[in-house]
Amino acid sequence: MKIKIAKNAGFCFGVRRAIDIAEKTAKRKFKVYTLGPIIHNPQEVGRLKKQGIETLKNPKKVKGGFIILRTHGIPFELHKKLEENKSINIIDATCPFVKRAQNIVKQLSTDIKSSDKTIxxxxxxxxxxxxxxxxxxxEKCVVIENIREAKKFKGCGDLNIVSQTTQTPKNFNNIVKVLKKRYKTKVYNTICKATLDRQKSAEKLATSVDLMIVVGGKNSGNTRRLAQICSAKIQTYHIETVNSLKEKWFKNIESVGLTAGASTPNWIVKEIEGIIKKIGEKRTC
Ligand code: SF4
Known part of the structure; x- marks a missing residue:
């Protein structure tokens, strides 16, 4: 059984950067917190916990030390509130591509003079x-998830369309197309390159194998989209760890494709690759 790994898979620049920041901060012997999981991968968050990096839901519990802002960013008001608390040091690990999208939305909200929901x-x-x-x-934003919602949308004024960084170009472009028919639009495509690269590689690989395994957090949006893309081509399983692998999936399978979301560490991918290899070897014995 052949195992092929997607050309672009696993940790992206933004996630690697956030983890480096967290690990360096943990060495400073102060208490280190992240507000919400620093990345959407429970196993990697668990590994960081062993280094003393604690995930918090409620920032009110923070008394001193460092608080790291996660790759996805945090709401503006919450950021302001944290800054008012002089007993904590804020380290911003928001991915620069997410920051770019935030800055575009912020700038648009200042430029748009009316109170209409036009972002x-x-x-x-x-x-x-x-x-x-x-x-x-x-308060000028409306979130649209799919074409159905785009068709239902009723607004007034010209529209400015921005994307979540990990959307698929297909969903983004379809929604833009629907809205363009009824409104004058300005499009800001803020889908990041790491997302595009992973989606393209996964789709390509899915067309050349008998089965796809997509590895990553069930809470990771970009991993879920990789699984959707692959499912449209071939039988696909989205798993977080080796424990979910089932030997029966590989019956009559000659080639397996392996890909991983932008927040999936390499050690998990390697573990899964190792077990699939063993399943293949067992079959040939
Ligand atoms: S997927 Fe893109 S936007 Fe998200 S953390 Fe990675 S590089 Fe940044």
Missing amino acids: ILVGEKVHPEVVALVSYGN
Whole structure:
């Protein structure tokens, strides 16, 4: 059984940067917190916890030490509140590509003089990145997740369309197309290159194998989209760890494709590759 790994898979620049920042900060012998998981991978967050990096839901619990802002960013108001607390040191690990999208939304919300909801965010309403982006929009944002919502949308004025950094170009472009028919639009494509590269590589690989395994947090939006893209081509399983692998998936399979979301560490991918290899060897014995 052949195992092929996607050309672009696993940690992206933004995630690697955030983890480097967290690990360096942990060496400073102060208490280190992250507000919400620093990245969307429970296993890597667990590994960082062993280094003393604690994930918090409530910033009120922070008394002194360092607080690291996660790759997806945090809402504007919350950031301001944290800055007012002089007993904590803030280290911003928001990915620069997410920051760029935040700055675009912020600038648009200042430039738009009316109070109309004319900033459209293409993304998942409950995703932390989108929640934070909305907070920069000064109540002028509407989040649209899919074509159905785009068709239903009723607004007035010209529209400015921005994307969650990890959306698929297909969903983004389809929504833009629908809105363009009814409104004058200005499009800011803020999908990041790491996302595009991983999606393209996964799609290409899925067309050349019998089965795809997508590795990454179930809470990771970009991993879920990789799984959707692959599922459209071939039988695909989205798993977080080796424990979810099932031998029966590989019956009559000659080639397996392996890819991983931008927040999936290499050690998990390697572990899974090793087990799949063993399953293949067992079969040939
Ligand atoms: S997927 Fe893109 S936007 Fe998200 S952390 Fe990675 S590089 Fe940054």
